[in-house]
Amino acid sequence: MVLAAQVRADDVAWAAGGPASVESAPDGAMDPIAALIEQRLALRSAAADETTALLYLGRGYRPLWGDPERASALLSAIEQAATHGLDPQDFRPQRLRMLRAVPDDPVERVDRELVLTDTLAELVRQLRYGKVDPRTLYREWNYTPVPNPYQLAGELARVLDAADLRAAIEAQAPAVPLYRALRRALATYQSLAALGDWPKVPGGSTLRPGQSSVRVPALRARLQADGEEGLDAADPARFDALLAAAVERFQERHGLEADGIVGAQTLRALNTSPAERARQVRANLERLRWVAADLEGDRLYVDIVGYRADLVLGGRSAWSSKVIVGRPTRKTPSLRDSVVNLVLNPKWVVPPTILREDVIPGVVHNPDYLESHRMHVVDRSGQTIDPASIDWSGARRGGFPYMIVQASGAQGSLGRIKFSLSNRYAIYLHDTNARALFGRAERALSSGCVRVQQPEELAVLLLDDADHWGPAALAAALDSGRTRTLPVGREVRVLLHYSTAALDASGRLLLRNDIYDHDAGILDALAAGPGGGH
Structure with a gap:
């Protein structure tokens, strides 16, 4: 266990912004709460994540959660995790709601202290690097890995030192335009999914402009559900020029060749429901967290x-x-x-x-x-x-x-x-x-x-x-x-x-067909319990 190696305290002094020092009582002994924190961390399994232990070692085991408002800020950030495509239940928010007040009992206080810090460490890691370890999905994966526990402890310390804890947590997510666009799309598709599915276009041979088909009214209805206007026609079964132009716009939004022809790839995109699009967005938010640093x-x-x-x-x-x-x-x-x-x-x-x-x-x-x-x-x-x-x-x-x-x-x-x-x-x-x-x-x-x-x-x-x-x-x-x-x-x-x-x-955001069917594996891993393989 890392706590046995007190000689390494200088290695993590950065987490405290200076040399590691233990808060002392008037007689020179360690503060009882700090001593109890050290004791609890020392009893953890050797296989446990060391980030929290290193954070406290660098700060002389001083408690970090004396202000109940900081626990409220953490709970608020957890609730916001859903907007990043993460599952707030991974962080057990109900348990945190029971920990907002600072108890008088030292043992209960330390229990609260470590639960809050462990939860924050997991939330920061998921927002910054993703929940799922991509190496469990792809044997060739060699993008920059999650930093070691010393670096993670330093990152966690900077979050805790911020004046606005919730804003500091939110800032851990990738600050790139695609990530912001995906978050907006997630909210949109989740709202659409709550209203139900949009019309499906039946399968069949390729539909081309100028043709008439019993499938064309369904195509027209599908595009109207997507916000296209002015598509009403005297002959709804005819694939007219206005409908072809609407198909081209749809194809452009989904990274397809904008030829106005409804072939297999376009049909697949048309028949992807709002709920499926929301899941696709979640998979891509996670994927982007893996690679943002590169x-x-x-x-x-x-x-x-x-x-x-x-x-x-x-x-x-x-x-x-x-x-x-x-x-x-x-x-x-x-x-x-x-x-x-x-x-x-x-x-x-x-x-x-x-x-x-x-x-x-x-x-x-x-x-x-x-x-x-x-x-x-x-x-x-x-x-x-x-x-x-x-x-x-x-x-x-x-x-x-x-x-x-x-x-x-x-x-x-x-x-x-x-x-x-x-x-x-x-x-x-x-x-x-x-x-x-x-x-x-x-x-x-x-x-x-x-x-x-x-x-x-x-x-x-x-x-x-x-x-x-x-x-x-x-x-x-x-x-x-x-x-x-x-x-x-x-x-x-x-x-x-x-x-x-x-x-x-x-x-503009493009949501494209999953040519290798990789999204499903990410979504399955996201649905698993906390940890995700990291």
Whole structure:
């Protein structure tokens, strides 16, 4: 238990704003309340969270909750937790309502003291870092973790030192525009959900402007329920121009291609109820609490659900591009990384999953598969192997001792530039030979890596060497066909992030389809009891 290590008191003196000192009675002994607090904390399990213990150690075990109004401020902040998508019941507000007065009995006073501090510590942690530990949901997760108990104790001390406790608690939540927009949306959708569901549009074939269908009146009613006006028509079954324009506006609000056509993705968004939207907002509030600390400073941000990448330098977008991400069966993971180098005219060593699930079955069904894909087989020493000598039918069962390599060049799967990352999952950014796919609205099409539409501009920015690697020099190196590995001159964090909520260029909230069905796992974890795995 940390309290046994009193020699570390100086390490947490910051929590008191100065050297740790224990409040003393007139005869020089420790104040009885402080002594009892120390005793109670010493008896806690070694597995207990150390934040509260470290806070009191840094403050000489002096009590912190002598003013009943501070307990009232904490209770008020807990009630407000619902507006952040958190559950106030996690903090047992009924118990706190019974603790507002300061009892005369020392044991009861200390019990009250520690309950209030523990509750505040949990509330601050949930608001600042989220309730759920994302590592329990995603094995690849490596964003900045929750700080250690010493740092958490320091943060808690600053909250307690604030003149307005409730405002200080509220200030722990992410101070970013998306978070504020999500809180407003949560209130809106919860109010709408209280009124019931909106009309559903029956399933069926794609609805296109100009058509007539028995499903069109339901579409019209659904959009009217969403606030669209002027949609009444002499022929309610006809998909007229006014209705098409309303569909386009709906699609824009939900991050869909604004083509006025009601296909599967648009139908899914239309039939998402207000209650479901409120749950989606809650999932995104939690998700944003996980990553808010990393969304500052220079960064290369890949918005997986939005199919876009942005390089942010000095607080401004220096580059933006469409991207293609992993399909639902081969999801692009959410992770924090960095570009270690650029490879011009890269060769492609086929990763194990693609080898096992795509290439080997492809060769079994088509002996010309390797040649048509400009691939060859090599052993571990790099020697070329005749593919005819391999038992391809048994390769998936007995293991495959070789590597499949695709030749470099614009026709290769990696295109002409690869942005190598440092993760161990073989995930990176690269050019592509299938550039027509960028014309699609939904671009979850890859095997997990991120394909970039405008890699040359990004390469120049990351090389950050105008004397040697301007656009013309880069183009010449690419045209040479030679494979070269170049170190980056500009180091920025790479954030591959999954979010079903975003802000558009005008600051309007977009609630998007959950292409990987990740929201449900977050909501299940939020519904669990306090702790969430942290």
